[in-house]
Amino acid sequence: MCMRHTKDEMTALSIVNDGFVKVFKNIDQFQNKGALQGWIKRVVFNCLSDHFRKKSNHFFTLPVKEESKVPDIIGRLYYEEILDMVDQLEPITKDVFLLHAVEGYKHREIADILDIPENTSKWHLARARQMLKKLIGKSNLMRNKKRNEQKYS
Numbered sequence: 001m002c003m004r005h006t007k008d009e010m011t012a013l014s015i016v017n018d019g020f021v022k023v024f025k026n027i028d029q030f031q032n033k034g035a036l037q038g039w040i041k042r043v044v045f046n047c048l049s050d051h052f053r054k055k056s057n058h059f060f061t062l063p064v065k066e067e068s069k070v071p072d073i074i075g076r077l078y079y080e081e082i083l084d085m086v087d088q089l090e091p092i093t094k095d096v097f098l099l100h101a102v103e104g105y106k107h108r109e110i111a112d113i114l115d116i117p118e119n120t121s122k123w124h125l126a127r128a129r130q131m132l133k134k135l136i137g138k139s140n141l142m143r144n145k146k147r148n149e150q151k152y153s
Contacts, residue, residue, distance in 0.1 A: 001041065001103070002048055015051050019044030042109065049113050085135040089128055096121050097128035 002012035023043050030039050086094060095114060099105045100121075107125070111118040 001045065005048055006051075011051070015047050016044060019047040022047065045103070045105075046113065081139055085132055085139070088135065089131060092116075093124045093128045093131070096124035097132075100125050 002015045003009065006012045006015065019040075023040050026043070030036060086097065089097060092114070096110055099110045099113065100107070105113070107118045107121040110116075110121040114121070116124075
């Protein structure tokens with residue numbers, strides 16, 4: 001997870017190290033609610049988000065790293081186009097979308113990570129979906145227009 005969101009291995013290792021130091025110092029706070037792995041992942045992710053907060057004065061952006069497997073949902077759109085569309089979202093909306101859709105966090109967890117109300121997280125996710133639908137629609141229109149131009153050229 002840290003390698004996906006940082007540019008270099010040393011930074012990722014530093015964040016993971018900080019995360020595991022916090023895990024070992026606070027292991028007594030684990031309440032056996034859910035899996036230990038999930039709790040550890042959250043602690044490390046909080047260290048990752050702290051790293052970005054420190055670096056960029058409160059706002060941070062989590063880049064999506066290209067995976068070898070592209071989900072079927074994308075259909076005929078190219079993966080790079082999807083990434084470009086996500087990059088067009090407002091920073092906080094993009095962060096909420098990536099945390100929910102890519103990382104799998106729940107709105108309560110996103111609210112804690114980003115220090116926003118839970119309903120605001122839900123609103124940003126709905127807004128991201130709405131904006132992405134519009135962008136995908138525009139992309140499809142442009143693609144169809146290009147096909148028609150090529151057909152009749």
